[in-house]
Amino acid sequence: MGILIQEMTIEDYQDVRNLWEQTEGIETADTDSREGLSRFLERNPGLSFVARDGENIVGVVLCGHDGRRGYIDQLAVRKSYRRQGIGRSLVSRCVYNLMRIGIRKWHLFVFEDNEEAIKFWNKLGWAKRVELVTMSRDYANEGNI
Numbered sequence: 001m002g003i004l005i006q007e008m009t010i011e012d013y014q015d016v017r018n019l020w021e022q023t024e025g026i027e028t029a030d031t032d033s034r035e036g037l038s039r040f041l042e043r044n045p046g047l048s049f050v051a052r053d054g055e056n057i058v059g060v061v062l063c064g065h066d067g068r069r070g071y072i073d074q075l076a077v078r079k080s081y082r083r084q085g086i087g088r089s090l091v092s093r094c095v096y097n098l099m100r101i102g103i104r105k106w107h108l109f110v111f112e113d114n115e116e117a118i119k120f121w122n123k124l125g126w127a128k129r130v131e132l133v134t135m136s137r138d139y140a141n142e143g144n145i
């Protein structure tokens with residue numbers, strides 16, 4: 001049986017979480033809780049996907065947009081399934097669906113030392129933005145709320 005790319009639902013949560021936790025280059029945060037993912041999928045319907053080999057989830061990608069730009073996050077393919085085009089297929093589904101709703105520009109975050117992922121994204125035509133830095137603030141961890 002081949003690999004199927006399917007829309008992610010919250011029913012996939014535990015398998016997806018397990019895959020993220022077993023994947024180098026992926027960090028999970030409190031926003032990756034079941035509740036957080038549920039909210040994300042409701043806000044961005046039909047944009048996040050899993051790759052399945054039979055019952056098993058072997059790849060995942062989260063995708064959303066803010067009305068102007070698209071964002072791709074937490075892309076992971078199980079190690080033994082890499083270099084078969086699954087990562088490319090997952091990203092293509094995101095891009096296709098965002099193009100259909102008029103989003104033509106995307107951003108994503110990659111850890112600077114994740115050279116393999118950077119090579120992958122380069123291969124898919126994505127470019128590193130050397131002129132940008134990421135600024136973040138996390139009120140939840142400051143004890144302010």
Ligand SMILES: CC(C)(COP(=O)(O)OP(=O)(O)OC[C@H]1O[C@@H](n2cnc3c(N)ncnc32)[C@H](O)[C@@H]1OP(=O)(O)O)[C@@H](O)C(=O)NCCC(=O)NCCS
Nearest residue numbers: 025075076077082083084085086087088116117119120123
């Ligand atoms: C990055 C990742 C998702 C790629 O998944 P994949 O299914 O192996 O990728 P694909 O097979 O679709 O590869 C697509 C293209 O990228 C190339 N590519 C993939 N990984 C590569 C690597 N490490 N180095 C060089 N090229 C690579 C492939 O050769 C292929 O090119 P081709 O179509 O010309 O043959 C996977 O390696 C992974 O899960 N890594 C760990 C998690 C991670 O770092 N995620 C990204 C966070 S931003």
